[in-house]
Amino acid sequence: MNLARVISVVLVAVVLQVVFARYAVGGRLAFDLVLVGVVFVALQGGAVAGMLAGTLGGLLTDLLSGGIVGVGGLLKTIVGCLAGVFGTQFVVAKPWARALIVAAATPIHALMALGLETVMDKWPGLVWTDMLGQMALNAIAGYVAFYILERLPGAMARRGSRRRSAWGRRQW
Numbered sequence: 001m002n003l004a005r006v007i008s009v010v011l012v013a014v015v016l017q018v019v020f021a022r023y024a025v026g027g028r029l030a031f032d033l034v035l036v037g038v039v040f041v042a043l044q045g046g047a048v049a050g051m052l053a054g055t056l057g058g059l060l061t062d063l064l065s066g067g068i069v070g071v072g073g074l075l076k077t078i079v080g081c082l083a084g085v086f087g088t089q090f091v092v093a094k095p096w097a098r099a100l101i102v103a104a105a106t107p108i109h110a111l112m113a114l115g116l117e118t119v120m121d122k123w124p125g126l127v128w129t130d131m132l133g134q135m136a137l138n139a140i141a142g143y144v145a146f147y148i149l150e151r152l153p154g155a156m157a158r159r160g161s162r163r164r165s166a167w168g169r170r171q172w
Contacts, residue, residue: 001045003052010057013037018064030130031137034061035109038076039102040145042084043092050080071116079109095146102142106135 017033034057042050058073065072083105092098110131117124 001041001049006041006045006049006053007056009037009041010034010053010060013040013057014060014064017061029137030134031141032106032109032134033138033141034058035076035079035105036102036138036141036145038080039083039098039105039142042080043087043098043101043146044149045084046088047081047084050082050084051077052080054078054080068120071113075109075112075116078112079105082108095143095150098146099139099143103135103139106138107131110134 013034013036017031020031020033023029038050038054038057041053045053054076055073058071058076059069061076062069062072083101086092086101092101110126114124114126
C-alpha cells in the first residue's frame with residue numbers, strides 16, 4: 001500500500017469520525033472509526049503501513065480532540081503494528097474475519113489507553129458494556145469497509161463492460 005493510499009484512508013477515517021462524533025455525545029454510541037481505518041490499512045499493507053497510519057491517525061485525533069497530543073498516536077501506532085503483524089502472519093481474506101480483528105483491536109486499544117491514563121493520573125474506571133458496544137460498532141464498520149473493498153473491483157469491471165458502445169466493437 002503506497003503512502004497516498006495510507007494518508008487518504010486515514011484522512012477519510014478522521015473526517016468520518018468528526019462527522020459522526022455528534023452521535024457519540026452522551027455515551028449513546030461509542031465508536032472509533034480512526035482505529036478501524038488504522039486496522040484496515042494494517043491488514044492491507046502490513047505492519048509498517050499500520051504504524052504509519054496509526055501515528056498519523058492518532059496524532060490527528062489528538063489534535064482535534066484537545067487531549068494530550070501523542071497518547072492516541074502512540075496507542076494507534078502500537079495497534080497498527082500488531083494488526084499488521086497479525087495480518088501478515090495469518091492469511092485473513094474474508095471480510096468477517098478482518099472485522100473480528102477490528103473487534104479484537106478495540107479492547108486492546110482501550111486497555112492500553114486505560115493503562116496510560118492510570119500511570120499519568122489516576123484509575124479512570126472501565127465500563128465493560130460500553131467497550132462491548134464499541135467493539136460491535138467498530139466490527140460492523142470494519143466489515144462494511146472490507147466488504148466494499150472486496151466487491152469494488154468486480155463492480156467496476158461490470159460497470160466498464162456495460163459502458164462500451166456498440167460502435168467500438170467489430171460487428172461482422
